[in-house]
Amino acid sequence: xxxxxxxxxxxxxxxxxxxxxxxxxxxxxxxxxxxxxxxxxxxxxxxxxxxxxxxxxxxxxxxxxxxxxxxxxxxxxxxxxxxxxxxxxxxxxxxxxxxxxxxxxxxxxxxxxxxxxxxxxxxxxxxxxxxxxxxx
Numbered sequence: 001x002x003x004x005x006x007x008x009x010x011x012x013x014x015x016x017x018x019x020x021x022x023x024x025x026x027x028x029x030x031x032x033x034x035x036x037x038x039x040x041x042x043x044x045x046x047x048x049x050x051x052x053x054x055x056x057x058x059x060x061x062x063x064x065x066x067x068x069x070x071x072x073x074x075x076x077x078x079x080x081x082x083x084x085x086x087x088x089x090x091x092x093x094x095x096x097x098x099x100x101x102x103x104x105x106x107x108x109x110x111x112x113x114x115x116x117x118x119x120x121x122x123x124x125x126x127x128x129x130x131x132x133x134x135x136x
Contacts, residue, residue: 028096028120029085031127036100036116041081043072053123055131080105083116094122095130 022037023030031051039048039060045067049060072078087099097119105111114134121130
């Protein structure tokens with residue numbers, strides 16, 4: 001029981017540190033990580049949509065449509081999602097991509113890894129996620 005509480009406390013501290021150390025929200029990396037937090041950590045597609053344009057916007061809108069009627073609230077068993085930036089490639093001054101590696105821990109179902117590739121473009125409203133994909 002005590003070990004389980006320490007494990008949960010450690011996870012909460014790790015998540016808190018993750019949010020506390022985020023890059024500025026006006027930077028491409030800051031936008032990318034706020035999108036990842038909304039989409040994968042908080043599972044809030046409506047908020048994730050605010051960080052999108054282009055193909056990414058269409059993908060999130062389709063995910064919202066497909067999950068309509070599915071309630072995510074305090075009773076939902078949420079996974080613990082931790083991620084880290086593993087590669088950044090600047091295409092030009094208006095386009096950049098980020099590759100992240102995620103560890104997803106689902107209580108009672110185990111742990112697995114994913115990679116997320118995000119392509120961001122700079123437009124009139126600043127940096128936005130233009131496309132994203134996930135793979136093992």
